[in-house]
Amino acid sequence: MGNLLVNYGEAAAMILFVIGFSNLLLHKNLIKKIIGLNIMDSAIYLFLAEKGYIAGRTVPIVVDGVQSVEAYINPIPAGLVLTGIVVSVSVSALMLSLTIRLYRRYHTLDLDEISTLLKKEGV
Amino acid sequence: MDLVQNFPFFSIMLSMFSGIVSPVLPPAAAKWVNRAAVTVIGALSLVLLLYLLGTGESYVFMMGHFPAPWGNEIRAGVLEAGMALFFCIIMLLSLLGGNHKLLTEVAGEKQSLYYILVNLLLSSLLALVYTNDIFTAYVFVEINTITACGLIMIRETGRTIEAAVRYMIMSLLGSGMLLLGLCILYDLTGHLLMSNMREQVAILAQSGEYHMPLLVTIALISVGLSIKSALFPFHAWLPDAYGYSTVSSAAILSSLVSKGYIFLLIKLIYRVFGFQVFHDSKIVNVLFLFGLMGMIFGSLSAIWENDIRRMIAFSSVAQIGYIFMGIGMGTQAAMTASLFHVMSHAATKSLLFISAAGLTDASGGSKKFADLTGAGYRDVEAGIAFTVGALSMVGLPLFSGFISKLLFAQAAVQNTGKLLPALIVLGISTVLNAIYFMKTVIRIYTPVGDEVRSRPASGGRALYVAALMGFIVLNLLLGVNSQPIVDMIGQGLGMFA
Amino acid sequence: MPGRGMPMSRLKPRSEYEKTGSFRFWRWLAGSRDPYVGEVEMKAQIPKEPRELTIRERMQERQELLTRVYDIENNKKIAFFHRIYVLAAVVFCLCFAGILVAMVSMLPPTGEADRPVNNEVPARYIESGLQETGAVNIVTGMILDYRAFDTFGESNVLFAATTTVLILLHEKKKKREDGTFEEIPSDRLLEPKQDAILQASATVLVPVIILFGIYVILNGHLSPGGGFSGGAIIGAGLILYLSAFGFEKTEKLFTEKTYKYVSFGALTTYCLAKSYSFFTGANHLESHIPLGTPGAILSSGLILVLNICVGMVVACTMYTFYVMFRKGDF
Numbered sequence: 001m002g003n004l005l006v007n008y009g010e011a012a013a014m015i016l017f018v019i020g021f022s023n024l025l026l027h028k029n030l031i032k033k034i035i036g037l038n039i040m041d042s043a044i045y046l047f048l049a050e051k052g053y054i055a056g057r058t059v060p061i062v063v064d065g066v067q068s069v070e071a072y073i074n075p076i077p078a079g080l081v082l083t084g085i086v087v088s089v090s091v092s093a094l095m096l097s098l099t100i101r102l103y104r105r106y107h108t109l110d111l112d113e114i115s116t117l118l119k120k121e122g123v
Numbered sequence: 124m125d126l127v128q129n130f131p132f133f134s135i136m137l138s139m140f141s142g143i144v145s146p147v148l149p150p151a152a153a154k155w156v157n158r159a160a161v162t163v164i165g166a167l168s169l170v171l172l173l174y175l176l177g178t179g180e181s182y183v184f185m186m187g188h189f190p191a192p193w194g195n196e197i198r199a200g201v202l203e204a205g206m207a208l209f210f211c212i213i214m215l216l217s218l219l220g221g222n223h224k225l226l227t228e229v230a231g232e233k234q235s236l237y238y239i240l241v242n243l244l245l246s247s248l249l250a251l252v253y254t255n256d257i258f259t260a261y262v263f264v265e266i267n268t269i270t271a272c273g274l275i276m277i278r279e280t281g282r283t284i285e286a287a288v289r290y291m292i293m294s295l296l297g298s299g300m301l302l303l304g305l306c307i308l309y310d311l312t313g314h315l316l317m318s319n320m321r322e323q324v325a326i327l328a329q330s331g332e333y334h335m336p337l338l339v340t341i342a343l344i345s346v347g348l349s350i351k352s353a354l355f356p357f358h359a360w361l362p363d364a365y366g367y368s369t370v371s372s373a374a375i376l377s378s379l380v381s382k383g384y385i386f387l388l389i390k391l392i393y394r395v396f397g398f399q400v401f402h403d404s405k406i407v408n409v410l411f412l413f414g415l416m417g418m419i420f421g422s423l424s425a426i427w428e429n430d431i432r433r434m435i436a437f438s439s440v441a442q443i444g445y446i447f448m449g450i451g452m453g454t455q456a457a458m459t460a461s462l463f464h465v466m467s468h469a470a471t472k473s474l475l476f477i478s479a480a481g482l483t484d485a486s487g488g489s490k491k492f493a494d495l496t497g498a499g500y501r502d503v504e505a506g507i508a509f510t511v512g513a514l515s516m517v518g519l520p521l522f523s524g525f526i527s528k529l530l531f532a533q534a535a536v537q538n539t540g541k542l543l544p545a546l547i548v549l550g551i552s553t554v555l556n557a558i559y560f561m562k563t564v565i566r567i568y569t570p571v572g573d574e575v576r577s578r579p580a581s582g583g584r585a586l587y588v589a590a591l592m593g594f595i596v597l598n599l600l601l602g603v604n605s606q607p608i609v610d611m612i613g614q615g616l617g618m619f620a
Numbered sequence: 621m622p623g624r625g626m627p628m629s630r631l632k633p634r635s636e637y638e639k640t641g642s643f644r645f646w647r648w649l650a651g652s653r654d655p656y657v658g659e660v661e662m663k664a665q666i667p668k669e670p671r672e673l674t675i676r677e678r679m680q681e682r683q684e685l686l687t688r689v690y691d692i693e694n695n696k697k698i699a700f701f702h703r704i705y706v707l708a709a710v711v712f713c714l715c716f717a718g719i720l721v722a723m724v725s726m727l728p729p730t731g732e733a734d735r736p737v738n739n740e741v742p743a744r745y746i747e748s749g750l751q752e753t754g755a756v757n758i759v760t761g762m763i764l765d766y767r768a769f770d771t772f773g774e775s776n777v778l779f780a781a782t783t784t785v786l787i788l789l790h791e792k793k794k795k796r797e798d799g800t801f802e803e804i805p806s807d808r809l810l811e812p813k814q815d816a817i818l819q820a821s822a823t824v825l826v827p828v829i830i831l832f833g834i835y836v837i838l839n840g841h842l843s844p845g846g847g848f849s850g851g852a853i854i855g856a857g858l859i860l861y862l863s864a865f866g867f868e869k870t871e872k873l874f875t876e877k878t879y880k881y882v883s884f885g886a887l888t889t890y891c892l893a894k895s896y897s898f899f900t901g902a903n904h905l906e907s908h909i910p911l912g913t914p915g916a917i918l919s920s921g922l923i924l925v926l927n928i929c930v931g932m933v934v935a936c937t938m939y940t941f942y943v944m945f946r947k948g949d950f
Contacts, residue, residue, distance in 0.1 A: 002725035014720035060758035090781030188901035
């Protein structure tokens, strides 16, 4: 068992990651695939947030001039999550706009169906 | 600190800045800004390379006012500078060679957007090459992915957009795994800078603490990056993406984007995990196996393909298989061979894509083999260039492909466990390569008789021929004068450790 | 002519009484006027134009469809492979989850201070971050000063994504011969354009939202927030304004040019500022940027400037994404 009971947050993050992953593998619908991608990303942010946490300490914003290490949690994972969120916003926007273009042209969200239509088009 | 040592930083910032300026410029100006930036960065990298060969030592460059474990760093050694120079040359030649197709295939007002993407792509490649920080590497991997997707779908047809979607899905799967691996690694080591991580990983590997998480991390990172660089079972997006995008994009994607990820993987192997730790984890065998499978199945798909661009694309799958076979062999010599093959394949594959564009143009725009009969007579320069590329791919002496196959074979001899499979597959793959490339070369030189279709008169022909000549010279240079380059790679790998 | 239920006054003549508030109130109460009629634009969506098909083509298509649907051999194969694929994918995912969860059980315990991540790196950020960066918010100090290169890369991710979205979805309005512009078919015409409730609430909310966004940006180094969150808030305000008042109003204030020049200006400032600080840092030169008194708005050196730049880029990007998704043109 190891630290599983203490690390339940990370375990949840990992399960979420795999759920997102399986969404990507099993769903044909592009929107559901994008949702899967977002679940994967969020799972990683949950993992990072858990990594930064230290019991009994507060957010890393200096209050009342207290600057001791014992007072604040680790600020690095928070910074990484911030960067990661922006990246996933950009990627989602790009994926969604690709989906819009495909839907306008082929009136379907199923990637396999689009491939069949493309073969029929024979460009 | 010498001024020369600032050059990696100048290169990254200059390419980014030229990307930022491009949207407010008209397309023609954006094009010239891009060309000037790539040339200047190439020159800077050359000076840096000469400087580093002179000093023989790598150095780190602080991005900001804070030293090692706290701030952000980039690092330059011989290999990094050499790769940066090489990437600049390939990018410039690919853009020059594909310029005339770009003008016809991309809508006028979107051309300056194309140059934004190219500049950002270059900056991300440079950052991947130079970075000494894994999270920076992740951010720039994402820039690389997004801009590469943009390069695929800038030619807005149904095929390219579908290819872009498939590319993004695979690629994001890869970046998800990469990011997860990096986060776990951060949790185990407490650092984000490669040099500090390496110390911690060495301690962990020695004490045997966190053995299993470390293995999982290595697996996640390697698999993530190999998905992104289209290693064999993950290559489904590749033929459409390379086959239907505009030709400069195809050349840039095949020769630079996937190579950037491979270079990052090699860098992580040396600079974070340490060669021994990576070798002791059994993931090398998986990469070796996938590499071998890619070499065979990529070539087989290429033989069955009836479209010249897609054939070249499938050949890329096989060549990436070669590179991963080298990484999977797990010896220094094999690593050198892989890195040499990164260069040789980049020089050859972009040559093939660009010359194929000339051949298809001379055949009424059709990419089918039946229509390409005799194309070598209709577009003489493109025909010669394609033949050079094909001979290099098959591995004839004088050309760069020969040297990389020689290096792979030599490396295989040193590794007794993997000697037999490596040599057998190398042989089979060479034969298969010869079949489909020679088939194409014979096809384009089969006389058609009286019916000679005239070559479409397009502007910028001189530029196109110049780019082809540049690629041929580069290829012969790598083939004839290989020893200094192999030495440089060896020296660079030595600096990694 | 006063209709049924129309309020009347015994003290004022009709024409005068209609101007008062009590008239409007009683009329509203009586429900004699529908506030939506004539105000809300409700147009039916343009129906998809049916393609002209000859009977033969139709029959052929139907035949093709039938052969494809009832190709039982092929269907069996596909179903078989699909089943194998699903099974393999599920097994793979379960194994993957198992490995990851097993790995988590071996990771350092969460919540304890004695872990590899809590080493000298966060210690320095916390202990001397205030003096070295001037930012009270340690996370902001970290991402915009200690590890600023990442954050610069991240703004470029947004910039690259906007560029790709523009490539995909930007449709220039086509000029007709008489000089007017064609309506772009992707605009959602069914959407109510003059919704009274939305407009009334937007009038109150938009300024507040945008002010709040500016507050979050300017206080990025003092409190939770910063360029990205503040920019997203401002972007949300702009989107609300657009939804309530339509494109005609927003085009006066935000066009493609605005996007281009704002992002160009902000990213250039960012690039130059950071280049200066990287250059001086690496060459061990004095940076000459005053850090100010920690806790004041005008403090923490470049961080405030960078936050403003990032905020501008993010606000423009969010708004551009929305416009592109909705209509395809500014």
